[in-house]
Amino acid sequence: MIINHPLLGPRDAAEFTYLGDASMIDRPDWQAEDAAEAFYDYAYLRDNLAGEHRELWYHEAGDRSWLVVTRDTTTHEISKVELARDVARARGRSK
């Protein structure tokens, strides 16, 4: 499998490690009223999709960047690759 890194171009999947669902970017507010419940959901509950899935990959043997890869879990077709920091910042993180 080849992952088309947004900066470095096509790189072999062996250079990457997989973390999991990209929803892990959306870490709940620890000071919120419902923080305990939100963290339970965040840590343990995942949608197990058959189809298009956004997931976090780490370019361990490359530039060490985190990527958000949109992959079809039934065909392994990768339709989109973004830098995770761009995705996180677009959602108002890192401020």
Added chain:
Amino acid sequence: MHDLIAITALGGTTPRVDTVAGVTCTENPAVALASVAARLGQEAKAQKALAKLIDASAPDVGQHAGGTIAAFWSTPDQWMIEAPFESHEDLADQVNSAMGDSASVTEQTDAWTRFDLTGDPLASVLELLCILDLRKISAGSVACCSIHHVGCFVLCRSPEEFSIYGPRSSAGSLHHAIVTAMRSAL
């Protein structure tokens, strides 16, 4: 006073040199390194300070640039700085004062070992070592990749001269991989 003997990453008192056919692999311990990471929101300021330090534009993705003090791109808004150890033993301090508050600087000299590959045909050695697209690599390119399961930087200084940086603790494995590839390919 302790009577200490300086040794290279491979354990010798002089750098190891291996030649197979027209290609030479030279261990190069004479280099000082420091990493620079631009701080959040100060990326432009850091690039400017870096450009002043290396007397060239801050290297873009997959590039290296500079003179006596040179920099190569390692990841977005991060670079490694290299300079001769003899004249820049305190490189991290020098880089730190040059960057000011715009970036965080970490001493890296003893974390890495460098092997310089010179000669021809280097491409046939490198294509056994790493999965980089060597046709896209030209003088001034740098790439990070896995060699023998060891994460390395590969710098192309010219088609006949490459430098490979790998973790110092894996110097023996990396050297073994390079020399084995040279013997297989040449």
